[in-house]
Amino acid sequence: MGARSYQVTRTIHASPDTVWRLLTNADTYSEWNKAVIDIQGPIRTGDRIRLISVADPKRTFKLEVSEMDAPTRMVWCDGMPFGLFTGRRTYTIIGDGPDRSEFAMIEEFSGPLAPLITKAIPDLTESFELFADSLKTAAEARGSR
Numbered sequence: 713m714g715a716r717s718y719q720v721t722r723t724i725h726a727s728p729d730t731v732w733r734l735l736t737n738a739d740t741y742s743e744w745n746k747a748v749i750d751i752q753g754p755i756r757t758g759d760r761i762r763l764i765s766v767a768d769p770k771r772t773f774k775l776e777v778s779e780m781d782a783p784t785r786m787v788w789c790d791g792m793p794f795g796l797f798t799g800r801r802t803y804t805i806i807g808d809g810p811d812r813s814e815f816a817m818i819e820e821f822s823g824p825l826a827p828l829i830t831k832a833i834p835d836l837t838e839s840f841e842l843f844a845d846s847l848k849t850a851a852e853a854r855g856s857r
Contacts, residue, residue, distance in 0.1 A: 716821055716833070717818060717819060717820040717821065718818065718819045718836040718840050719816065719817070719818040719819075719840070720817050720818075720840040720841060720843070720844040721815065721817075722814075722815045722844045722845070722848045723808075723812065723814055723815075724812070724813045724814075724815050724847065724848045724851045724852060725811055725855060726811060726812075726813060726851035726852050726854065726855030727807065727810060727855060728783040728784065728805045728806070728807040728813045729783050730813075730851050730854050730855045731783070731805050731813050731815060731847065731851045732782055732783030732784075732805060733854075734847060734850055734854070735755075735803055735805075735847070736755045736780070736782075736786070737755070738752065738753060738754065738755050738761065743850075744846055744847070744849070744850035745843060745846045745847070745850075746766070746842050746843075746845075746846045747766050747839045747842040747843035747846060748764070748765055748766070748843070749764040749765065749766060749769055750763070750764040751763050751764075755780075755786075756777060756780070757777055757778070757779065757780045758776070759776075759777050760774055760775065760776050760777075761774075761775050761777060761788070762774055762775075763775060765839055766839050766842065767834050767835075767838070767839035768834055773790060774790065775790050775801075776788065776789050776790070783805055784805050784807075785802070785804055785805070786802070786803045787800060787802050787803070788801045789801075792823070792825065795822075795823050795824075796823050796824055796825045797821070797823040797824075797825040797826055797829050798821070798822050798826075799819060799820075800820050800821075800822070801817065801818070801819045802816075802817070802818050802819075802820075803815075803816070803817050804816045811855055813851070815844065815847065815848070817843065817844060819836060819840075821833070
């Protein structure tokens with residue numbers, strides 16, 4: 713059995729800048745993101761954040777913000793030394809007109825231990841859908857102001 717990955721996409725009727733501001737401001741996640749219980753730390757390249765998700769409320773994920781290219785791409789990573797296991801979440805926002813964005817979020821697990829470790833990771837499908845729906849609702853509400 714191979715490693716798992718999860719992906720979700722949404723068309724959001726708001727500018728990429730509006731979507732980006734929501735994704736990169738940890739202080740406002742609790743206002744709009746129903747998939748995240750808590751997030752702490754600045755969302756900046758090279759910084760670490762602490763995230764508690766509805767997918768596994770008993771676990772705190774310590775993630776590195778490894779890439780940011782405003783307002784189109786951001787990557788959060790976590791893993792084990794020597795590449796034995798890596799989790800990589802990539803956010804992509806593609807502008808499609810002044811007030812329309814195509815949003816995608818994909819989480820990929822890799823490394824020699826991925827098939828074993830992913831057995832202990834809960835199914836993230838529902839939390840991915842909740843995250844994307846929450847982002848769409850919040851961005852469209854802010855975009856219409």
